[in-house]
Amino acid sequence: MSLSHGSGRLLRPLLAWLQQHITAQRFLWLLALACLLIAWNRGLSLLYGMLALVLATLLLSWLMPWLALRHIRVSVQQIGDASAGDQVTLEYQFQLPKTRYLMLLREDLEYADQPVTHRIAMLANGDRLRTRSLCRYRGVFPLQTVEVGCCWPFGFVSLFRQLTVPERLIVVAPQTFQVQTLPAGAGDDAAMIEYQSTSQPHAQAEYCGLREYHPYDSLKHIHWSASARHQQLLVREYNSQAQPDFLLLLDNCLDDDIGEPPLSTFEFAVSLAASLMTWAKDQQQPMRLLAHGSHPTDIAIGGHHRGSSDYLSALAWTQADGDKPYGTLVEQALLKYPHSATLITVRNLSQLPELPEFHGCHIDILIADQSFIYPMQSWEEGWSHPTANHYQLRLHASSKLERQFRYGAF
Structure with a gap:
Protein backbone atom coordinates (compact mmCIF):
# COMPACT_ATOMS: atom_id res chain seq x y z
CA MET A 1 0.00 0.00 0.00
CA SER A 2 2.81 2.39 0.85
CA LEU A 3 4.69 1.64 -2.41
CA SER A 4 1.63 2.23 -4.60
CA HIS A 5 0.80 5.39 -2.70
CA GLY A 6 4.36 6.67 -3.15
CA SER A 7 4.41 5.84 -6.87
CA GLY A 8 1.08 7.65 -7.29
CA ARG A 9 2.52 10.79 -5.73
CA LEU A 10 5.42 10.62 -8.21
CA LEU A 11 3.23 9.98 -11.24
CA ARG A 12 0.76 12.81 -10.65
CA PRO A 13 3.29 15.65 -11.18
CA LEU A 14 4.70 13.82 -14.23
CA LEU A 15 1.26 13.42 -15.80
CA ALA A 16 0.43 17.07 -15.09
CA TRP A 17 3.69 18.16 -16.78
CA LEU A 18 3.00 15.96 -19.82
CA GLN A 19 -0.55 17.30 -20.12
CA GLN A 20 0.70 20.89 -20.02
CA HIS A 21 3.68 20.60 -22.40
CA ILE A 22 3.05 17.69 -24.79
CA THR A 23 0.54 18.93 -27.36
CA ALA A 24 -0.51 17.13 -30.56
CA GLN A 25 1.81 19.28 -32.64
CA LEU A 33 12.54 12.92 -34.82
CA ALA A 34 12.30 9.36 -33.50
CA CYS A 35 11.56 8.01 -37.00
CA LEU A 36 14.52 9.92 -38.43
CA LEU A 37 16.96 8.60 -35.81
CA ILE A 38 15.79 4.99 -36.20
CA ALA A 39 15.83 5.12 -40.00
CA TRP A 40 19.27 6.78 -40.06
CA ASN A 41 20.69 4.11 -37.71
CA ARG A 42 18.98 1.05 -39.27
CA GLY A 43 18.31 2.18 -42.82
CA LEU A 44 14.71 1.06 -42.75
CA SER A 45 12.66 2.39 -45.68
CA LEU A 46 9.39 1.97 -43.77
CA LEU A 47 10.54 4.44 -41.15
CA TYR A 48 11.62 6.87 -43.88
CA GLY A 49 8.09 6.64 -45.25
CA MET A 50 6.61 7.26 -41.80
CA LEU A 51 8.88 10.27 -41.40
CA ALA A 52 7.70 11.66 -44.73
CA LEU A 53 4.06 11.12 -43.71
CA VAL A 54 4.51 12.92 -40.39
CA LEU A 55 6.30 15.85 -42.03
CA ALA A 56 3.60 16.09 -44.70
CA THR A 57 0.94 16.14 -41.98
CA LEU A 58 2.76 18.95 -40.19
CA LEU A 59 3.18 20.90 -43.43
CA LEU A 60 -0.52 20.62 -44.25
CA SER A 61 -1.43 21.60 -40.67
CA TRP A 62 0.44 24.88 -41.16
CA LEU A 63 -0.38 25.57 -44.82
CA MET A 64 -4.11 24.86 -44.97
CA PRO A 65 -5.13 27.20 -42.09
CA TRP A 66 -3.05 29.98 -43.67
CA LEU A 67 -4.86 29.51 -46.97
CA ALA A 68 -8.27 29.32 -45.24
CA LEU A 69 -7.74 32.66 -43.46
CA ARG A 70 -7.27 34.66 -46.66
CA HIS A 71 -9.96 37.05 -47.96
CA ILE A 72 -12.06 36.96 -44.78
CA ARG A 73 -13.85 40.07 -43.56
CA VAL A 74 -15.76 40.47 -40.31
CA SER A 75 -18.23 43.06 -39.00
CA VAL A 76 -19.57 43.22 -35.46
CA GLN A 77 -22.42 44.98 -33.65
CA GLN A 78 -23.89 45.02 -30.17
CA ALA A 84 -22.76 46.16 -15.61
CA GLY A 85 -22.91 42.73 -14.00
CA ASP A 86 -24.92 41.32 -16.91
CA GLN A 87 -24.26 39.65 -20.26
CA VAL A 88 -23.16 41.65 -23.32
CA THR A 89 -24.38 40.19 -26.62
CA LEU A 90 -22.29 40.74 -29.75
CA GLU A 91 -23.13 39.59 -33.28
CA TYR A 92 -20.37 38.84 -35.80
CA GLN A 93 -21.06 38.59 -39.53
CA PHE A 94 -18.51 36.90 -41.82
CA GLN A 95 -17.79 37.52 -45.50
CA LEU A 96 -15.60 34.90 -47.22
CA PRO A 97 -15.31 33.50 -50.76
CA LYS A 98 -15.85 29.81 -49.89
CA THR A 99 -17.14 27.71 -47.07
CA ARG A 100 -14.52 27.10 -44.38
CA TYR A 101 -14.29 24.40 -41.73
CA LEU A 102 -12.92 24.20 -38.19
CA MET A 103 -12.84 27.99 -37.75
CA LEU A 104 -12.11 29.85 -34.53
CA LEU A 105 -13.08 33.26 -33.16
CA ARG A 106 -11.10 34.64 -30.23
CA GLU A 107 -12.68 37.43 -28.18
CA ASP A 108 -10.16 39.48 -26.21
CA LEU A 109 -12.53 42.16 -24.99
CA GLU A 110 -11.44 45.05 -22.81
CA TYR A 111 -14.17 44.46 -20.25
CA ALA A 112 -13.73 40.66 -20.06
CA ASP A 113 -11.51 39.01 -17.47
CA GLN A 114 -9.83 36.69 -19.98
CA PRO A 115 -9.94 35.86 -23.73
CA VAL A 116 -12.55 33.37 -24.91
CA THR A 117 -12.21 31.20 -28.03
CA HIS A 118 -15.34 30.10 -29.92
CA ARG A 119 -15.19 27.09 -32.26
CA ILE A 120 -17.19 27.11 -35.51
CA ALA A 121 -17.48 23.73 -37.27
CA MET A 122 -18.54 25.19 -40.64
CA ARG A 138 -19.76 50.14 -16.73
CA GLY A 139 -18.45 52.24 -19.57
CA VAL A 140 -17.94 52.59 -23.32
CA PHE A 141 -15.47 50.14 -24.84
CA PRO A 142 -14.17 50.53 -28.43
CA LEU A 143 -13.86 47.40 -30.56
CA GLN A 144 -11.51 47.76 -33.55
CA THR A 145 -9.97 44.33 -34.19
CA VAL A 146 -11.11 40.72 -34.15
CA GLU A 147 -9.00 37.55 -34.12
CA VAL A 148 -10.15 34.83 -36.51
CA GLY A 149 -8.40 31.46 -36.56
CA CYS A 150 -8.48 28.07 -38.27
CA CYS A 151 -7.33 24.57 -37.28
CA TRP A 152 -8.35 22.73 -40.45
CA PRO A 153 -7.84 19.93 -41.54
CA PHE A 154 -6.42 17.90 -38.63
CA GLY A 155 -6.81 20.23 -35.64
CA PHE A 156 -3.11 19.93 -34.72
CA VAL A 157 -2.19 23.56 -35.50
CA SER A 158 -4.37 26.64 -34.83
CA LEU A 159 -3.40 29.77 -36.72
CA PHE A 160 -4.95 33.17 -35.90
CA ARG A 161 -5.17 36.34 -37.94
CA GLN A 162 -6.07 39.75 -36.55
CA LEU A 163 -8.67 41.50 -38.71
CA THR A 164 -9.62 45.16 -38.58
CA VAL A 165 -13.37 45.76 -38.28
CA PRO A 166 -15.38 48.98 -38.62
CA GLU A 167 -14.99 50.57 -35.19
CA ARG A 168 -17.83 49.84 -32.81
CA LEU A 169 -18.52 51.21 -29.36
CA ILE A 170 -19.82 48.71 -26.83
CA VAL A 171 -22.00 50.69 -24.42
CA VAL A 172 -22.50 49.16 -20.98
CA ALA A 173 -24.93 51.04 -18.75
CA PRO A 174 -24.55 51.17 -14.95
CA GLN A 175 -26.15 48.53 -12.80
CA THR A 176 -29.48 49.61 -11.28
CA PHE A 177 -31.64 48.52 -8.36
CA GLN A 178 -35.33 49.05 -7.67
CA VAL A 179 -36.29 52.30 -5.97
CA GLN A 180 -39.81 51.97 -4.57
CA THR A 181 -40.21 55.41 -3.06
CA LEU A 182 -38.44 58.52 -1.79
CA PRO A 183 -39.09 60.40 1.49
CA ALA A 184 -42.59 61.83 1.78
CA GLY A 185 -41.35 65.43 1.68
CA ALA A 186 -39.46 64.96 -1.58
CA GLY A 187 -41.11 66.54 -4.58
CA ASP A 188 -43.45 69.33 -3.57
CA ASP A 189 -47.03 68.49 -4.57
CA ALA A 190 -47.89 72.11 -5.37
CA ALA A 191 -44.88 72.36 -7.62
CA MET A 192 -45.95 69.15 -9.36
CA ILE A 193 -49.45 70.48 -10.02
CA GLU A 194 -48.03 73.73 -11.37
CA TYR A 195 -45.62 71.82 -13.59
CA GLN A 196 -48.28 69.58 -15.04
CA SER A 197 -50.63 72.48 -15.74
CA THR A 198 -48.06 74.79 -17.34
CA SER A 199 -46.58 72.04 -19.50
CA GLN A 200 -49.83 71.67 -21.44
CA PRO A 201 -49.98 73.28 -24.92
CA HIS A 202 -52.54 75.91 -23.79
CA ALA A 203 -50.65 76.91 -20.64
CA GLN A 204 -49.22 80.36 -20.05
CA ALA A 205 -45.72 80.37 -18.56
CA GLU A 206 -42.64 82.55 -18.49
CA TYR A 207 -40.66 82.30 -21.74
CA CYS A 208 -36.99 81.43 -21.10
CA GLY A 209 -35.41 80.61 -24.50
CA LEU A 210 -35.18 78.26 -27.48
CA ARG A 211 -34.01 74.68 -27.82
CA GLU A 212 -34.00 71.93 -30.44
CA TYR A 213 -37.29 70.24 -31.34
CA HIS A 214 -37.99 66.77 -29.92
CA PRO A 215 -40.64 64.36 -31.27
CA TYR A 216 -42.74 64.72 -28.10
CA ASP A 217 -42.94 68.55 -28.35
CA SER A 218 -46.18 70.23 -29.32
CA LEU A 219 -46.23 71.84 -32.78
CA LYS A 220 -47.73 74.98 -31.17
CA HIS A 221 -44.41 75.64 -29.42
CA ILE A 222 -42.32 75.71 -32.62
CA HIS A 223 -40.69 79.08 -33.31
CA TRP A 224 -41.05 79.10 -37.10
CA SER A 225 -39.06 82.25 -37.88
CA ALA A 226 -36.10 81.16 -35.72
CA SER A 227 -36.30 77.67 -37.25
CA ALA A 228 -36.07 79.15 -40.74
CA ARG A 229 -33.02 81.25 -39.80
CA HIS A 230 -31.16 78.32 -38.22
CA GLN A 231 -32.32 75.68 -40.74
CA GLN A 232 -33.59 73.38 -37.96
CA LEU A 233 -36.73 73.11 -35.88
CA LEU A 234 -36.56 75.13 -32.66
CA VAL A 235 -39.21 75.29 -29.94
CA ARG A 236 -39.96 77.85 -27.26
CA GLU A 237 -39.04 76.65 -23.77
CA TYR A 238 -40.90 78.00 -20.76
CA ASN A 239 -39.67 78.40 -17.24
CA SER A 240 -42.10 75.82 -15.86
CA GLN A 241 -40.74 73.22 -18.30
CA ALA A 242 -37.09 74.16 -17.85
CA GLN A 243 -37.11 73.75 -14.06
CA PRO A 244 -37.15 70.15 -12.79
CA ASP A 245 -38.83 69.13 -9.55
CA PHE A 246 -35.84 66.88 -8.69
CA LEU A 247 -32.28 68.01 -9.24
CA LEU A 248 -29.74 65.17 -8.93
CA LEU A 249 -26.02 66.05 -8.80
CA LEU A 250 -23.23 63.54 -9.41
CA ASP A 251 -19.72 64.10 -8.06
CA ASN A 252 -17.18 63.56 -10.88
CA CYS A 253 -14.15 64.86 -9.00
CA LEU A 254 -11.19 62.51 -9.43
CA ASP A 255 -9.90 63.14 -5.91
CA ASP A 256 -13.21 61.99 -4.41
CA ASP A 257 -13.19 58.57 -6.10
CA ILE A 258 -12.11 55.92 -3.58
CA GLY A 259 -11.57 52.27 -4.48
CA GLU A 260 -11.17 50.43 -7.79
CA PRO A 261 -13.93 49.82 -10.36
CA PRO A 262 -16.35 48.19 -10.23
CA LEU A 263 -16.18 48.64 -6.43
CA SER A 264 -15.50 52.34 -5.99
CA THR A 265 -17.38 55.31 -4.59
CA PHE A 266 -17.91 56.82 -8.03
CA GLU A 267 -19.32 53.60 -9.52
CA PHE A 268 -21.52 53.31 -6.43
CA ALA A 269 -22.80 56.87 -6.99
CA VAL A 270 -23.40 56.25 -10.70
CA SER A 271 -25.51 53.19 -9.88
CA LEU A 272 -27.50 55.29 -7.40
CA ASP A 282 -41.45 55.00 -14.11
CA GLN A 283 -43.24 57.52 -11.88
CA GLN A 284 -43.35 60.23 -14.58
CA GLN A 285 -41.59 62.57 -12.16
CA PRO A 286 -39.48 65.38 -13.63
CA MET A 287 -35.84 64.85 -12.64
CA ARG A 288 -32.68 66.41 -14.01
CA LEU A 289 -29.25 64.80 -13.74
CA LEU A 290 -26.12 66.94 -13.75
CA ALA A 291 -22.59 65.57 -13.98
CA HIS A 292 -19.35 67.29 -15.02
CA GLY A 293 -15.96 66.04 -16.22
CA SER A 294 -14.76 65.25 -19.75
CA HIS A 295 -18.26 64.02 -20.68
CA PRO A 296 -20.63 66.49 -18.94
CA THR A 297 -24.23 65.40 -18.53
CA ASP A 298 -27.29 67.63 -18.31
CA ILE A 299 -30.35 65.54 -19.05
CA ALA A 300 -33.95 65.57 -17.83
CA ILE A 301 -36.47 62.76 -17.60
CA GLY A 302 -40.13 62.32 -16.62
CA GLY A 303 -43.02 64.72 -17.03
CA HIS A 304 -43.15 66.06 -20.59
CA HIS A 305 -39.89 64.25 -21.41
CA ARG A 306 -41.91 61.01 -21.76
CA GLY A 307 -39.39 58.69 -20.09
CA SER A 308 -36.34 59.12 -22.29
CA SER A 309 -33.67 56.47 -21.72
CA ASP A 310 -30.75 58.68 -22.79
CA TYR A 311 -29.65 58.97 -19.18
CA LEU A 312 -28.34 55.38 -19.23
CA SER A 313 -26.16 56.08 -22.26
CA ALA A 314 -24.99 59.34 -20.71
CA LEU A 315 -24.05 57.58 -17.47
CA ALA A 316 -22.16 54.93 -19.46
CA TRP A 317 -19.89 57.70 -20.80
CA THR A 318 -19.33 59.72 -17.64
CA GLN A 319 -16.04 59.29 -15.80
CA ALA A 320 -14.50 60.46 -12.53
CA ASP A 321 -12.12 62.90 -14.21
CA GLY A 322 -13.34 66.27 -12.97
CA ASP A 323 -11.28 68.76 -10.96
CA LYS A 324 -13.94 71.06 -9.45
CA PRO A 325 -15.02 70.67 -5.80
CA TYR A 326 -18.47 69.22 -5.32
CA GLY A 327 -19.67 72.23 -3.33
CA THR A 328 -18.86 74.51 -6.27
CA THR A 345 -26.77 65.22 -3.48
CA VAL A 346 -24.48 62.18 -3.42
CA ARG A 347 -21.13 62.74 -1.67
CA ASN A 348 -18.41 61.09 0.40
CA LEU A 349 -18.72 60.97 4.17
CA SER A 350 -15.05 61.75 4.89
CA GLN A 351 -14.96 64.75 2.53
CA LEU A 352 -18.07 66.72 3.35
CA PRO A 353 -18.05 69.97 1.36
CA GLU A 354 -20.03 72.95 2.52
CA LEU A 355 -23.15 73.14 0.40
CA PRO A 356 -25.00 76.36 -0.38
CA GLU A 357 -28.25 77.03 1.41
CA PHE A 358 -31.27 75.38 -0.23
CA HIS A 359 -34.85 76.24 0.76
CA GLY A 360 -36.57 73.20 -0.77
CA CYS A 361 -36.42 69.55 0.24
CA HIS A 362 -32.87 68.19 0.40
CA ILE A 363 -32.03 64.47 0.18
CA ASP A 364 -28.39 64.18 1.19
CA ILE A 365 -26.86 60.75 0.45
CA SER A 371 -15.77 51.25 3.62
CA PHE A 372 -14.41 50.63 0.11
CA ILE A 373 -10.94 50.29 1.65
CA TYR A 374 -11.91 48.55 4.92
CA PRO A 375 -15.06 46.60 4.04
CA MET A 376 -14.90 44.34 7.12
CA GLN A 377 -15.40 47.17 9.59
CA SER A 378 -18.81 48.17 10.92
CA TRP A 379 -20.33 51.19 9.20
CA GLU A 380 -23.46 53.16 9.97
CA GLU A 381 -26.32 53.15 7.48
CA GLY A 382 -29.93 54.26 7.27
CA TRP A 383 -32.10 57.37 7.10
CA SER A 384 -32.20 60.32 9.45
CA HIS A 385 -34.32 63.49 9.47
CA PRO A 386 -32.20 66.38 10.88
CA THR A 387 -34.65 69.16 9.96
CA ALA A 388 -38.13 69.50 8.53
CA ASN A 389 -37.01 69.56 4.90
CA HIS A 390 -33.65 67.78 5.19
CA TYR A 391 -33.23 64.00 4.88
CA GLN A 392 -29.92 62.16 5.19
CA LEU A 393 -29.11 58.64 4.04
CA ARG A 394 -25.86 56.96 5.13
CA LEU A 395 -24.59 54.13 2.95
CA HIS A 396 -21.49 51.95 2.75
CA ALA A 397 -19.93 49.54 0.26
CA SER A 398 -22.03 46.56 1.41
CA SER A 399 -25.36 48.36 1.79
CA LYS A 400 -28.46 46.68 0.39
CA LEU A 401 -29.71 49.62 -1.64
CA GLU A 402 -33.17 48.26 -2.45
CA ARG A 403 -33.84 47.95 1.28
CA GLN A 404 -33.03 51.64 1.84
CA PHE A 405 -35.52 52.85 -0.80
CA ARG A 406 -38.51 50.64 -0.01
CA TYR A 407 -41.81 51.69 1.57
CA GLY A 408 -41.51 52.35 5.29
CA ALA A 409 -37.74 52.83 5.25
CA PHE A 410 -37.93 56.52 6.21
Missing part, protein backbone atom coordinates in the same frame (compact mmCIF):
# COMPACT_ATOMS: atom_id res chain seq x y z
CA ARG A 26 4.83 18.63 -30.39
CA PHE A 27 4.02 14.93 -30.31
CA LEU A 28 4.19 14.81 -34.11
CA TRP A 29 7.57 16.55 -34.08
CA LEU A 30 8.90 14.09 -31.49
CA LEU A 31 7.56 11.20 -33.56
CA ALA A 32 9.23 12.57 -36.68
CA ILE A 79 -27.32 43.43 -29.80
CA GLY A 80 -29.66 45.04 -27.29
CA ASP A 81 -28.78 47.00 -24.19
CA ALA A 82 -26.29 45.87 -21.59
CA SER A 83 -25.64 46.81 -17.99
CA LEU A 123 -18.57 28.82 -41.76
CA ALA A 124 -20.23 30.02 -44.97
CA ASN A 125 -20.47 33.46 -46.52
CA GLY A 126 -22.91 35.69 -44.64
CA ASP A 127 -23.07 33.49 -41.55
CA ARG A 128 -23.63 35.22 -38.21
CA LEU A 129 -22.37 34.27 -34.78
CA ARG A 130 -23.78 35.65 -31.52
CA THR A 131 -21.63 35.55 -28.42
CA ARG A 132 -22.40 36.47 -24.81
CA SER A 133 -19.83 37.55 -22.27
CA LEU A 134 -20.09 38.73 -18.70
CA CYS A 135 -19.22 42.39 -18.14
CA ARG A 136 -18.63 43.61 -14.60
CA TYR A 137 -17.71 47.15 -15.65
CA ALA A 273 -28.06 58.02 -10.00
CA ALA A 274 -29.18 55.54 -12.67
CA SER A 275 -31.62 53.89 -10.26
CA LEU A 276 -33.12 57.21 -9.17
CA MET A 277 -33.52 58.30 -12.80
CA THR A 278 -35.23 54.99 -13.59
CA TRP A 279 -37.63 55.63 -10.70
CA ALA A 280 -38.37 59.08 -12.10
CA LYS A 281 -39.07 57.60 -15.53
CA LEU A 329 -20.80 72.28 -8.66
CA VAL A 330 -23.85 72.31 -6.38
CA GLU A 331 -23.74 76.08 -6.17
CA GLN A 332 -23.54 76.42 -9.98
CA ALA A 333 -26.40 73.95 -10.45
CA LEU A 334 -28.68 75.85 -8.06
CA LEU A 335 -27.92 79.09 -9.87
CA LYS A 336 -28.86 77.43 -13.16
CA TYR A 337 -32.01 75.73 -11.81
CA PRO A 338 -33.09 77.82 -8.79
CA HIS A 339 -36.73 76.62 -8.70
CA SER A 340 -36.06 72.90 -8.14
CA ALA A 341 -38.38 71.46 -5.50
CA THR A 342 -36.00 68.73 -4.30
CA LEU A 343 -32.20 68.62 -4.35
CA ILE A 344 -30.49 65.20 -4.27
CA LEU A 366 -23.58 60.19 2.31
CA ILE A 367 -21.30 57.34 1.19
CA ALA A 368 -18.85 55.93 3.73
CA ASP A 369 -15.91 56.03 1.31
CA GLN A 370 -13.53 54.34 3.75
